[in-house]
Amino acid sequence: MARYEPKTAEPRQQARWAAAEAFRTPEGETGRPKYYVLEMFPYPSGNIHMGHARNYVMGDVVARSKRAQGFDVLHPMGWDAFGLPAENAAIERGIHPGDWTWSNIAAMRDQLKLLGLSLDWSREFATCDPAYYGQQQAWFLELFRRGLVYRKDSIVNWDPVDNTVLANEQVVDGRGWRSGAIVEKRKLNQWFLRITDYADDLIEGLKELEGRWPDKVRLMQENWIGRSKGLQMTWRWSGAAPEAAPDGLEIYTTRPDTLFGASFMGIAPDHPIARALAERDPAAAAFIAECRKGGSTQAEIEQAEKVGYDTGLKVVHPFDGREVSVWIANFILSEYGTGAIFGCPAHDQRDLDFARKYGLPVIPVVRPDGAGDDFGVADEAYTGPGLIFGSDFLDGMEIEAAKAEAIRRIEAAGQGLGATIYRLRDWGVSRQRYWGCPIPIVHCPSCGPVPAADLPVELPKDVTFDTPGNPLDRHPTWKHVKCPSCHEDATRETDTLDTFVDSSWYFARFADPTAAEPISKAAADKWLPVDQYIGGVEHAVLHLLYARFVSRALSDAGLMNVREPFAGLFTQGMVVHETYRRADGGWVEPTDVELSNDGGKRSARQLSTSETLTIGDIEKMSKSKKNVVAPQEIVETYGVDAGRLFVLSDSPPERDVQWTPGGVEGASRFVQRVWAEVDGFDPGVAGDEQANASLVRETHKAIKAVSEGITGFRFNSAIAKLYAFVATVRDHAKAGGEAKHRALSALLRLVAPFTPHLAEEGWTRLGEAGMILDAPWPVYDPALAADDEVTLPIQVNGKRRGEIRVARGLEPAEVEAIVMADAEVQARLEGQTVRKIVVVKDRIVNLVVG
RNA sequence: GCGAGCGUGGCGAAACUGGUAGACGCAAGGGACUUAAAAUCCCUCGACUUCGGUCAUGCGGGUUCGACCCCCGCCGCUCGCACCA
Numbered sequence: 041m042a043r044y045e046p047k048t049a050e051p052r053q054q055a056r057w058a059a060a061e062a063f064r065t066p067e068g069e070t071g072r073p074k075y076y077v078l079e080m081f082p083y084p085s086g087n088i089h090m091g092h093a094r095n096y097v098m099g100d101v102v103a104r105s106k107r108a109q110g111f112d113v114l115h116p117m118g119w120d121a122f123g124l125p126a127e128n129a130a131i132e133r134g135i136h137p138g139d140w141t142w143s144n145i146a147a148m149r150d151q152l153k154l155l156g157l158s159l160d161w162s163r164e165f166a167t168c169d170p171a172y173y174g175q176q177q178a179w180f181l182e183l184f185r186r187g188l189v190y191r192k193d194s195i196v197n198w199d200p201v202d203n204t205v206l207a208n209e210q211v212v213d214g215r216g217w218r219s220g221a222i223v224e225k226r227k228l229n230q231w232f233l234r235i236t237d238y239a240d241d242l243i244e245g246l247k248e249l250e251g252r253w254p255d256k257v258r259l260m261q262e263n264w265i266g267r268s269k270g271l272q273m274t275w276r277w278s279g280a281a282p283e284a285a286p287d288g289l290e291i292y293t294t295r296p297d298t299l300f301g302a303s304f305m306g307i308a309p310d311h312p313i314a315r316a317l318a319e320r321d322p323a324a325a326a327f328i329a330e331c332r333k334g335g336s337t338q339a340e341i342e343q344a345e346k347v348g349y350d351t352g353l354k355v356v357h358p359f360d361g362r363e364v365s366v367w368i369a370n371f372i373l374s375e376y377g378t379g380a381i382f383g384c385p386a387h388d389q390r391d392l393d394f395a396r397k398y399g400l401p402v403i404p405v406v407r408p409d410g411a412g413d414d415f416g417v418a419d420e421a422y423t424g425p426g427l428i429f430g431s432d433f434l435d436g437m438e439i440e441a442a443k444a445e446a447i448r449r450i451e452a453a454g455q456g457l458g459a460t461i462y463r464l465r466d467w468g469v470s471r472q473r474y475w476g477c478p479i480p481i482v483h484c485p486s487c488g489p490v491p492a493a494d495l496p497v498e499l500p501k502d503v504t505f506d507t508p509g510n511p512l513d514r515h516p517t518w519k520h521v522k523c524p525s526c527h528e529d530a531t532r533e534t535d536t537l538d539t540f541v542d543s544s545w546y547f548a549r550f551a552d553p554t555a556a557e558p559i560s561k562a563a564a565d566k567w568l569p570v571d572q573y574i575g576g577v578e579h580a581v582l583h584l585l586y587a588r589f590v591s592r593a594l595s596d597a598g599l600m601n602v603r604e605p606f607a608g609l610f611t612q613g614m615v616v617h618e619t620y621r622r623a624d625g626g627w628v629e630p631t632d633v634e635l636s637n638d639g640g641k642r643s644a645r646q647l648s649t650s651e652t653l654t655i656g657d658i659e660k661m662s663k664s665k666k667n668v669v670a671p672q673e674i675v676e677t678y679g680v681d682a683g684r685l686f687v688l689s690d691s692p693p694e695r696d697v698q699w700t701p702g703g704v705e706g707a708s709r710f711v712q713r714v715w716a717e718v719d720g721f722d723p724g725v726a727g728d729e730q731a732n733a734s735l736v737r738e739t740h741k742a743i744k745a746v747s748e749g750i751t752g753f754r755f756n757s758a759i760a761k762l763y764a765f766v767a768t769v770r771d772h773a774k775a776g777g778e779a780k781h782r783a784l785s786a787l788l789r790l791v792a793p794f795t796p797h798l799a800e801e802g803w804t805r806l807g808e809a810g811m812i813l814d815a816p817w818p819v820y821d822p823a824l825a826a827d828d829e830v831t832l833p834i835q836v837n838g839k840r841r842g843e844i845r846v847a848r849g850l851e852p853a854e855v856e857a858i859v860m861a862d863a864e865v866q867a868r869l870e871g872q873t874v875r876k877i878v879v880v881k882d883r884i885v886n887l888v889v890g
Numbered sequence: 891g892c893g894a895g896c897g898u899g900g901c902g903a904a905a906c907u908g909g910u911a912g913a914c915g916c917a918a919g920g921g922a923c924u925u926a927a928a929a930u931c932c933c934u935c936g937a938c939u940u941c942g943g944u945c946a947u948g949c950g951g952g953u954u955c956g957a958c959c960c961c962c963g964c965c966g967c968u969c970g971c972a973c974c975a
Contacts, residue, residue: 043929256894260970263893268974293975306975346973371973381975389891390973463974580970640900640918690902690915698902702916710915712930748906757904760914767914833910838956840910878955884909888955 044715044798046679053797054156062813063158066112075111076567077103078547080575080583081118084144084166085125088151090615090661090699091576093671094687098612098755099574100157101688104793105750107158108817114567116550117152117159119145121168122476122539130475131505137475138501141168151672156680156796158813165553167542168475172549174496175558176542177480181491182597184481188234191489194468195310198226203509204472205230225332231479231535232466235589239265239462242588245604253609254694257580264581266463270294271447272378273456275305275355278363282353284316289355289366292377292461296450297442300431301384301405303395305355305366306348308374313366317351324349324368331370346371346394358455359432369394377461389421405431406439467586469538472510474503476536484523484530492532493524510534543583544590547573548600559600573606580611610753613696615687617667619656620644627666628653631673635701658698669699681795682708688755688794711798713766714791718784718802727776735775738768739783740825743818746790755794762791781806786818834859835886841868844885852879859885 057063066072079099082092096117103115119141126137133140145166152159165172183189197206201219205228235242243265246258273296274288281288289305307314309331318325327349348367355364364382371390372381385395386404395402396419407415408426415422415429428434433449434442450456470479478499480492500518503511512518512534523530545558551567552560575583584606591605620628633653634645644653661668674683686707691697742765749758769775769783784806792799792812803812827848832855834842842864846855856877859865869889876888 256970259894263971266971266974270975291975295975369973371975373974376974383975388975390975393973461974577969637917642917686915692903695896695903700902700916703902706915709930752906754904754906756902757906757914760904763914831910835909835956838909838954843910876955878909880909880956884956886909886955 042719044712044719044801046681046711046797047676049801050156050675050680050797053800054153056800056811057156057158057813060811062811063115063160064162065114065116065160070112072110072112074114074567075103075106075572076114076570077106077572078116078550078570078574080573080579081120081543081546082148083120083123083125084141084148086144086147088148088155088671090669090671090687092152093155093683094615094697095574095576095612096152096155096157097684097687098610098693099572100155100159100684100796101750101755101793102572102574103158104796104813105817107813108789108792108815110816113158114550115157115159116163116553117157117161118164118546118550118553119148119166119168120539120543120546121145121166122173122536122542124473124475126475127473127505136501136503138168138499141166141475154672154675154680155684158796163550163553165546165549167477167539167546170496170498172546172553173477173542174498175549175555176477176537176545177492177495177497179545179558179594179597179599180537180541181480181495182599183233183593184491186597188237188593189231190234191229191231193227194230194232195225196228196230196468198224198228200224201508205470228470230468230470231481231533232468233541233589233593235467235586236462236464238589238592239267239464240460241592241603242464242585243267245588245592248604249607249609252607254577254611257577257584257609257611260580261585264464264585267460268294268463269458269460271296271443271450271456272459272461273358273450275358275364275382276455278354278356282313282316284312289313289353289380290378291380291382292459293382295384295387295443296446297428297434297437297439298384298387298405299357299359299382299446300434301386301403302357302362302364302382303385303391303401303403304383304398305364306369306372306381306383306391306394307351307366308372308379309368309370310374311368311372311379313351313353314368317368324351327368331368346390346397348394348398350398358450358453367394367398375465376463385421386417387421387423389423392417392419392421403430405429405434467538467589469541470535471538472513472534473536474499474505474511476539477542478512479533479535479537481533482521482523482530483533484526484528486528487523487525487530489533490523490525492521497532512536540583540586541590544586545594547587547605548591548594548602557599559594561600564600564602568600568602569605569607572608572610574610574612576614577611584609610693612693613691614660615699616658616696617661617669617699618658619665619667620646620653621656622646622649622651622653627664629666630669630701660696661699674704678704678708679711679797681798682711685710685759685794689759691756693753693755710763710766711795713770714787714795714798715802717766717769718788718805721780721784721806722776723781723807725776727780728774731772731774732777732779735769735772735779735783737825737827738765738772739779739786740821742768742790743786743820744822744825747817747820750793759794762787762794765790788812789815789818830882832883832885834865835884836868836889838886848882850881852881855879855881855885859887 077099079095103113107113121141126141129135129140130137199206199219199221201221243262246262249258270293272292274290276288309328314328318328348369351366351368353366357364383391385392385402387406402417404415404417405428406426407429408424413429428437428442434445447458478497480497481489482492483489500515519532519534521530521532547570548559548564552563587605592603594600595603620633622628628646632647634647636643644655646653659665682704686704687697689707690703742761745761746758788799788802799812829845830848832844832846833840834844846858856879872889874887874889878886
């Protein structure tokens with residue numbers, strides 16, 4: 041009997057699939073239902089790592105099993121190819137970002153092909169290809185015409201060394217992540233997409249994703265959008281009104297029920313009133329400057345003391361006519377609400393801290409059940425439920441009723457309106473970077489910003505990175521154009537789009553990647569939404585929210601018809617690995633480590649130096665910790681199939697999986713066992729009748745368990761059942777003939793999504809015609825899976841004390857009679873009274889005694 | 891601080907709607923085969939045990955004939971958000 045040789049078998053099968061163009065997406069009307077499986081496409085860093093591999097193998101299991109179940113499957117792959125690392129490579133190594141990117145893509149494509157994924161490579165594209173980003177510019181302009189794209193001044197993180205805007209994620213402890221320079225807040229004119237127009241729709245849409253998206257992700261999006269209901273109102277000035285706000289001070293609150301507890305007004309240091317004041321009041325200006333210095337890291341915010349500056353301005357309380365003073369306060373955010381609040385120290389901790397510091401009044405107006413009119417607040421604001429008091433017409437009301445009444449009164453007085461506001465802010469998409477999609481806008485001195493005339497607006501290739509800043513900005517010719525409408529001298533926008541824009545619609549482009557318009561409606565109508573999307577949780581908010589927004593915006597613009605792009609979402613866990621460290625603290629990669637195990641006591645030694653190593657924490661595979669195992673190494677040593685099997689076998693797919701050498705070896709043993717069973721099959725042996733009947737039952741049980749495991753995304757359980765099934769087949773040594781043939785045929789088809797090369801080899805060895813790829817999924821027949829007898833555990837007071845074998849389907853009364861007549865049961869119950877017998881049909885017997 | 895998730899052998903984990911806790915894999919121990927090793931195969935593998943059993947799913951309660959699963963209260967870990975009015 042020959043060993044299975046993945047090294048020769050795997051390339052052989054991959055060549056066979058390629059020759060047959062087996063993974064080309066079916067075109068035209070086939071009468072079969074469609075299924076779109078997509079994994080989040082990779083950034084072309086140059087290497088496929090284990091995390092990628094696990095992600096794509098999961099998608100491949102879904103794609104292959106859906107195909108076997110009779111679906112027309114779309115399973116494409118592409119490249120999220122714009123971004124900073126390419127520019128950094130250009131700066132460090134003098135390579136053009138495009139050359140660097142395209143050569144990485146070529147390398148990664150080769151690595152990916154080793155994995156034997158059922159991908160339709162004919163639909164491949166990269167976002168840095170003008171054929172793609174030109175279409176992106178087209179829809180961007182359509183949104184511009186529809187008013188969903190606009191420019192405004194906004195405060196951004198500015199890196200004074202690199203001369204660029206940094207995203208919040210790129211600011212580490214107040215410094216630029218690459219330059220190390222202290223980041224400044226700077227006001228810049230930036231392009232925005234009006235995602236806030238869709239805030240409500242994006243929240244509402246989450247409801248229909250229930251059950252198909254992880255609750256966690258839906259919740260994160262909901263929190264990110266942050267809808268809150270309250271009152272937006274204006275407080276009239278007492279005395280002279282400041283020029284910046286002649287009508288009054290506009291604030292937002294979610295607690296209008298506590299209006300009578302107001303003791304001060306707070307405005308953000310960036311509030312127009314504050315800025316106006318700073319111009320003639322040096323003390324105010326100094327205070328505001330001090331506020332701006334404060335860092336934005338978590339620790340700094342937590343420790344930052346609440347400080348304020350009394351503007352001397354006063355407003356009038358809308359209900360009781362009191363004068364309330366207006367303060368500039370550092371804890372008020374200019375971007376949220378109106379950038380101004382009314383302070384109610386008794387019922388808000390921040391307001392209380394502030395009031396105590398400046399000796400402002402603390403007026404309780406909500407008291408908990410049972411408290412009297414003397415209810416007071418010391419160091420802790422009261423935010424719980426209760427009844428309103430000390431509040432005139434609101435007295436005695438519950439909080440919710442009081443909110444409604446306060447809003448009603450303010451609205452009646454014409455001083456405000458009930459309002460819903462969001463935490464979500466418009467999406468700033470301007471980047472002062474070269475390697476991105478050019479924003480297709482021309483700035484004309486007389487016409488203003490107008491859409492560029494000829495698309496695509498291509499990135500110029502002749503750029504240098506020897507000086508900091510955006511090469512587009514200093515390009516000698518590229519930025520100078522004629523205005524498309526008045527034909528006078530004008531300049532191009534030199535900012536490029538955030539790369540999240542590129543990934544916010546690629547799934548729709550895959551429906552027809554060569555369409556002359558951004559999205560082929562016919563193709564998108566056929567394939568969208570993505571039925572199963574798979575990727576990491578790190579995109580729970582950003583990418584997944586942007587894609588949902590863009591789908592809605594493009595639908596409203598008539599460019600597509602699917603508002604909710606991903607019908608199903610699965611977020612997979614990471615691949616983690618042990619770390620190894622030398623005494624000097626240096627990390628050592630697994631290939632240079634020899635592990636030994638002495639009676640359960642593990643130790644590690646570095647091969648190259650013979651030094652004893654410390655076995656460290658199990659962490660995400662990363663270059664810095666050197667705990668990386670490359671997929672290609674595994675393919676060479678164990679074959680792709682063993683690797684594919686192992687990344688899915690040891691942990692549930694949503695959880696992290698720990699890569700271990702022993703684990704892959706186990707998977708590799710399984711591959712050999714499957715082959716041994718198939719290879720050793722002799723169709724000439726009829727087999728024992730009883731063994732055959734038993735094998736048929738076991739086969740159908742396995743079909744059920746594995747099928748359910750795959751559809752339920754419990755790949756680890758499905759694989760465990762497959763392991764057990766192979767052992768079962770082997771244990772049925774006396775089985776043969778048709779029963780055994782069917783068992784092996786089912787085994788191969790069940791294992792095919794995980795280990796497709798092995799399955800194809802086995803299929804041929806079994807004597808089946810064609811490719812297993814085209815074989816239908818085995819069908820579970822409950823009648824064939826049923827045993828004649830069942831084992832019923834017998835419990836006494838809920839503890840298992842014995843068991844009994846009875847015919848399947850026996851009625852409880854019959855079971856009861858058999859159990860009570862049983863000698864062992866009799867012996868055990870001696871001297872005790874049976875008070876009750878619970879029999880669950882074909883399941884369990886419980887005797888209640890005592 | 892707010893929100894969510896998780897906690898089961900030496901380890902990764904299973905147990906679907908409450909019904910035989912620990913499937914499957916790893917590690918470990920023993921054995922067969924071999925001149926030897928590798929590979930392969932077989933057996934053992936939660937704890938305690940007077941070998942009859944008894945106790946075991948983070949801790950303490952509760953509901954139930956019956957709880958890893960449901961409820962209440964703790965403890966611990968992980969993740970997300972974070973001065974959001």
